[in-house]
Amino acid sequence: MTSYTIGQIAQQAEVGVETIRYYERLGLIVAPSRRPSGYRVFSEEAVRRLRFIRRAKHLGFSLREISELLELRFHDGGSCKEVRSRASNKIIEVEAKIADLQRIQRALTTLASACPGSGPAAACPILDALDPTEETDGQA
Amino acid sequence: MTSYTIGQIAQQAEVGVETIRYYERLGLIVAPSRRPSGYRVFSEEAVRRLRFIRRAKHLGFSLREISELLELRFHDGGSCKEVRSRASNKIIEVEAKIADLQRIQRALTTLASACPGSGPAAACPILDALDPTEETDGQA
DNA sequence: CTTGACTCCGTAGTAGGGTACAGGGTGCAC
DNA sequence: GTGCACCCTGTACCCTACTACGGAGTCAAG
Numbered sequence: 001m002t003s004y005t006i007g008q009i010a011q012q013a014e015v016g017v018e019t020i021r022y023y024e025r026l027g028l029i030v031a032p033s034r035r036p037s038g039y040r041v042f043s044e045e046a047v048r049r050l051r052f053i054r055r056a057k058h059l060g061f062s063l064r065e066i067s068e069l070l071e072l073r074f075h076d077g078g079s080c081k082e083v084r085s086r087a088s089n090k091i092i093e094v095e096a097k098i099a100d101l102q103r104i105q106r107a108l109t110t111l112a113s114a115c116p117g118s119g120p121a122a123a124c125p126i127l128d129a130l131d132p133t134e135e136t137d138g139q140a
Numbered sequence: 141m142t143s144y145t146i147g148q149i150a151q152q153a154e155v156g157v158e159t160i161r162y163y164e165r166l167g168l169i170v171a172p173s174r175r176p177s178g179y180r181v182f183s184e185e186a187v188r189r190l191r192f193i194r195r196a197k198h199l200g201f202s203l204r205e206i207s208e209l210l211e212l213r214f215h216d217g218g219s220c221k222e223v224r225s226r227a228s229n230k231i232i233e234v235e236a237k238i239a240d241l242q243r244i245q246r247a248l249t250t251l252a253s254a255c256p257g258s259g260p261a262a263a264c265p266i267l268d269a270l271d272p273t274e275e276t277d278g279q280a
Numbered sequence: 281c282t283t284g285a286c287t288c289c290g291t292a293g294t295a296g297g298g299t300a301c302a303g304g305g306t307g308c309a310c
Numbered sequence: 311g312t313g314c315a316c317c318c319t320g321t322a323c324c325c326t327a328c329t330a331c332g333g334a335g336t337c338a339a340g
Contacts, residue, residue: 007316017317018299026297037306038318059240060200063297069244072251087252094245098238100199104209105234111212112227147286157287158329166327177336178288203327 004042013050020050028053028067060097144182153190160190168193168207200237 010017023029029049032040049070056066069090072083150157163169169189172180189210196206209230212223 005317016299019297021319022298035306039306040317055240056244057297058200059237059244060198072248084252087248091245091248091252094241094248097199098241098245100195101234101238101241104196104199105231105238108212108227108231108234112224112231145286146288156329159327161289162328175336179336180287197327 002044004044004047006040006042009042009047009050012047013054015050015054023050023053023063026063026067028063028070142184144184144187146180146182149182149187149190152187153194155190155194163190163193163203166203166207168203168210 004012006017006020010020013020020029024031029046032042032046035041052070053063053066056069057063061069068086072087072090144152146157146160150160153160160169164171169186172182172186175181192210193203193206196209197203201209208226212227212230
């Protein structure tokens with residue numbers, strides 16, 4: 001059962017020490033146990049969690065949303081139905097994001113391949129990418 | 141050639157009037173032409189652009205990144221090669237985001253389907269989702 | 281030709297997400 | 311048994327992306 005200091009997990013998870021304390025204050029990570037001196041003691045789990053947070057943020061989730069995602073696993077001792085429905089809602093959101101990103105990806109691909117040819121290329125695939133007036137399902 | 145006031149496009153693009161002026165200050169949208177009175181006059185294009193921005197933000201792009209995405213189309217009169225390489229880099233980023241989201245999606249699906257069974261379900265698919273110690277390609 | 285909704289500009293304030301000290305204790309290598 | 315890196319708490323500050331306001335001009339319906 002390897003344990004780590006805050007500096008060690010900060011390095012492993014590629015986040016700042018202050019950030020970890022900040023997340024702890026927000027309740028985003030479980031408050032770690034302490035040595036008699038007051039030093040925080042972290043487990044491997046914390047590294048995983050921090051990395052999850054870092055990447056989820058990069059996907060446009062707020063800390064609040066990330067917290068909700070993470071909590072899904074803990075509440076499952078309670079009302080199973082609710083976990084299921086919350087998970088389902090998140091899945092819908094996630095799928096919408098994926099679809100949007102795929103549109104951007106296609107637009108970028110078009111742009112990149114249209115370019116080397118020549119000419120002014122007046123049509124802008126990027127703008128069309130997330131344009132709900134296209135075949136995009138018009139969700140808010 | 142329909143034209144719109146700032147309030148009209150704000151409503152259409154579902155953003156605030158102040159936000160549009162803010163984006164203009166940042167150079168994120170093209171400075172619109174003006175009536176003699178000073179009132180801004182927007183075209184359909186502006187609505188599309190604003191909607192693009194709104195959705196791209198939701199995908200975790202910063203305004204700076206969005207600006208870069210949007211600029212890809214304008215520079216193509218200049219150095220075509222650079223547009224291509226910038227587009228390619230963006231494509232890589234976008235693909236990484238899609239992959240991450242798909243991992244989250246799978247994890248949520250697993251979670252949702254594992255739940256109704258019973259038991260404590262100790263394993264947390266969510267945390268594994270974005271864990272680079274799994275088969276995830278370890279990108280920063 | 282008035283009135284109420286809308287627009288202008290500039291500046292200031294807010295929320296989210298950190299980041300940086302200051303002032304002090306801890307751990308361990310030498 | 312001391313030095314230096316590291317940790318503690320708390321407060322203050324920073325950046326991004328808005329959002330609100332004040333004071334004044336504009337537009338168009340009645």
